[in-house]
Amino acid sequence: MPNRLASETSPYLRQHAENPVDWWPWSDEALAAARREGKPILLSIGYAACHWCHVMAHESFEDEATARLMNALYVNIKVDREERPDIDKVYQLAHQALARRGGGWPLTMFLTADDLVPFFAGTYFPRTPRYNMPAFAQVLEGVRAWHDDKPDEMRTQNGALARFLAEHAQGNAHAGNLDDTPIRSALARIAQGFDEVNGGHRGGPKFPHASEIELLLSHGDDARAMARHTLAAMAERGLADHLGGGFFRYCVDAEWDIPHFEKMLYDNAQLLPLYARASALFDEPAFATVASACADWLARDLQAPGGGLWSSYDADSEGEEGRYYVWQPDEVRGALDADEYALVAPYYGLDQPPNFEGHAWHLRMRRPLAEVAVHLRIDIDMARRRFASANAKLLARRAQRVRPGLDDKILTAWNALAIGGAARAARWMKTAPLLAEAERALDVLHDKLWLDGRLYASHAGGRTRFPAYLDDHAFLLDALLALLQLRWRERDLDWAIALADTLLEGFEDRDGGGFFFTAHDAEALPQRPKPFIDESLPAGNGIAARALLMLGHLLGETRYLEAVERSLRAAWSSLAELPHASCAMLLALGEYLEPRTIVVLRADENERERWRAAIAHADAAGIDRWCIPSAARLPGVLAQQSHAVGGIAYVCRGSACLPPISDPAELVEQLAHHRR
Numbered sequence: 001m002p003n004r005l006a007s008e009t010s011p012y013l014r015q016h017a018e019n020p021v022d023w024w025p026w027s028d029e030a031l032a033a034a035r036r037e038g039k040p041i042l043l044s045i046g047y048a049a050c051h052w053c054h055v056m057a058h059e060s061f062e063d064e065a066t067a068r069l070m071n072a073l074y075v076n077i078k079v080d081r082e083e084r085p086d087i088d089k090v091y092q093l094a095h096q097a098l099a100r101r102g103g104g105w106p107l108t109m110f111l112t113a114d115d116l117v118p119f120f121a122g123t124y125f126p127r128t129p130r131y132n133m134p135a136f137a138q139v140l141e142g143v144r145a146w147h148d149d150k151p152d153e154m155r156t157q158n159g160a161l162a163r164f165l166a167e168h169a170q171g172n173a174h175a176g177n178l179d180d181t182p183i184r185s186a187l188a189r190i191a192q193g194f195d196e197v198n199g200g201h202r203g204g205p206k207f208p209h210a211s212e213i214e215l216l217l218s219h220g221d222d223a224r225a226m227a228r229h230t231l232a233a234m235a236e237r238g239l240a241d242h243l244g245g246g247f248f249r250y251c252v253d254a255e256w257d258i259p260h261f262e263k264m265l266y267d268n269a270q271l272l273p274l275y276a277r278a279s280a281l282f283d284e285p286a287f288a289t290v291a292s293a294c295a296d297w298l299a300r301d302l303q304a305p306g307g308g309l310w311s312s313y314d315a316d317s318e319g320e321e322g323r324y325y326v327w328q329p330d331e332v333r334g335a336l337d338a339d340e341y342a343l344v345a346p347y348y349g350l351d352q353p354p355n356f357e358g359h360a361w362h363l364r365m366r367r368p369l370a371e372v373a374v375h376l377r378i379d380i381d382m383a384r385r386r387f388a389s390a391n392a393k394l395l396a397r398r399a400q401r402v403r404p405g406l407d408d409k410i411l412t413a414w415n416a417l418a419i420g421g422a423a424r425a426a427r428w429m430k431t432a433p434l435l436a437e438a439e440r441a442l443d444v445l446h447d448k449l450w451l452d453g454r455l456y457a458s459h460a461g462g463r464t465r466f467p468a469y470l471d472d473h474a475f476l477l478d479a480l481l482a483l484l485q486l487r488w489r490e491r492d493l494d495w496a497i498a499l500a501d502t503l504l505e506g507f508e509d510r511d512g513g514g515f516f517f518t519a520h521d522a523e524a525l526p527q528r529p530k531p532f533i534d535e536s537l538p539a540g541n542g543i544a545a546r547a548l549l550m551l552g553h554l555l556g557e558t559r560y561l562e563a564v565e566r567s568l569r570a571a572w573s574s575l576a577e578l579p580h581a582s583c584a585m586l587l588a589l590g591e592y593l594e595p596r597t598i599v600v601l602r603a604d605e606n607e608r609e610r611w612r613a614a615i616a617h618a619d620a621a622g623i624d625r626w627c628i629p630s631a632a633r634l635p636g637v638l639a640q641q642s643h644a645v646g647g648i649a650y651v652c653r654g655s656a657c658l659p660p661i662s663d664p665a666e667l668v669e670q671l672a673h674h675r676r
Helices: 028-037 051-061 064-073 085-099 136-149 151-168 181-192 210-217 221-236 265-281 285-301 329-335 338-348 369-376 380-398 412-428 435-448 470-484 490-507 540-555 558-577 583-593 605-620 636-640 664-671
Strands: 023-025 041-046 075-080 107-111 118-122 454-460 463-467 597-602 624-628 648-653
Touching: 023 028, 028 041, 028 075, 041 085, 051 064, 051 136, 064 136, 085 107, 085 118, 085 151, 107 136, 118 136, 118 151, 136 151, 181 210, 181 221, 181 558, 181 583, 210 221, 210 265, 210 583, 221 265, 221 285, 265 285, 265 412, 285 412, 329 338, 329 380, 338 369, 338 380, 369 380, 412 435, 412 454, 412 470, 435 470, 435 490, 454 470, 470 490, 470 540, 490 540, 490 558, 540 558, 540 583, 540 597, 540 636, 558 583, 597 605, 597 664, 605 624, 605 664, 648 664
Parallel strands: 023 075, 041 075, 597 624
Antiparallel strands: 041 107, 107 118, 454 463, 597 648
């Protein structure tokens, strides 16, 4: 019989519905059952695309003997970290405190039922002893014995951990001047740890740190050179899906050679605008090609039929990690003609020893196309045509394989990242990749996840669930402001203001500054995170601060600007201690210290042609600009920036504004003196 997970919206939870484990979803009923039965809680947290989650499920959760032990000793709760990032954040921090090392997934926590504080923590446990780890059954029995036999010792530890968790998000706000010291420190630390050969951080595994790359692109030549090298290495080597477009989650080695093969919406949503921006900044067409391929993958493989973007594809297919993506040379040769194979074999390294587990080839660039063309004595245009033809054939052949599992949740935060990323990419690339899909996704969020003035975090299986978190509000506010720069829609400005007000009223720590990850009326957990450090997603406080700065200056709304200052002061100790891990906050700090230039053009559609060159100049310079029609209903300072026949531009930086400009040539001249 299926267990209680069969009716859940999460594909990850439903993957465990046929387990013999008596799983509960996280719920009041599950917690009450643990208290009633006097059992500790075994909390297992993972996500659908997690390879080691599948390994542990197959080894232990599908095993009858292990399941009997779990059911006898614990109330077992399964959580999808993507639906409940609030729970995941709390217990990842607790794992770090208990185990004295970072966590990960699957996360395996043992909690006391009355206070939900963990007393033992781990990640993956094997079914039999190996990897210097005990068997999972040994862990189950040993942990329960400690819980039963030494309750005083356990309670003492729990009390200390509970105090640590409660105090972790607290701290004294910085009372001194805010300056660029953390930014300079971060750039120095990034440079110190930079891998000059491979790009990214020295050593492995290697992750695509999007906020860090954005920070590097926003500074001087040396910083930009590090960003360029990293972007090129990621695009040319094994992190990229060279046939389907887009990027995998991370690489397990120091050379960007072999990835963990899951493909996530949030990674690609963040990398799309970075490659688009880099293509313009460095005048590098190859980066534009990468951005377009990433957008194509998102539109083709992650777009839901009714709009919106699904969450991820698994690393595994047919029970093997990477099987969908790796090749044998004979298989490639059989899909191509002789000339095409002669080109792609040296390009992808099929003429070299296998690079995946000693028996297969994961495609990555081994020799540049121009070099291969010279070797084959063909011109570069011919090489490009053969290369495109070969890739198309290989992609079609790959599509006949059993696809990895799809997680079809539509998550507000991740969709918002993609919407904002597509809007920014459109500023840098005339082709505006993914923009139409982003507009559809925004409408899905408005129609299905914005209900009665409240935002929700997830839509799956026809159900909208979970009151939204900080990331949902901050990322969506940021996305709305990015889209409003491409076209004006009063609904979206009203929505942005509502989200900004919710951040201040529902999430801000008015005593200590900054924004909590959960709303004031959210379920109480052992800890209430206030994230300043970037993880795989940028810190919600950093994105909230940047968006509130932009909206505050646009509307002249000092409440938003004051909240940003409080957040920066609250984050100051984190910025001082780990500046290089707080790049989203540092980007906000930079824009607080040197406000971005804002251009508001009041012009109707028939008047904008004469302003086209000025708008293009603003886009090329990365200057924020809004084109607002004369009939628009506007709040705040915007209402005072009235329309004039032929169009009129208002240029401000912070609270300092130039006189209104009616001549497009004068606007171009003025913008030449303003940085973004």
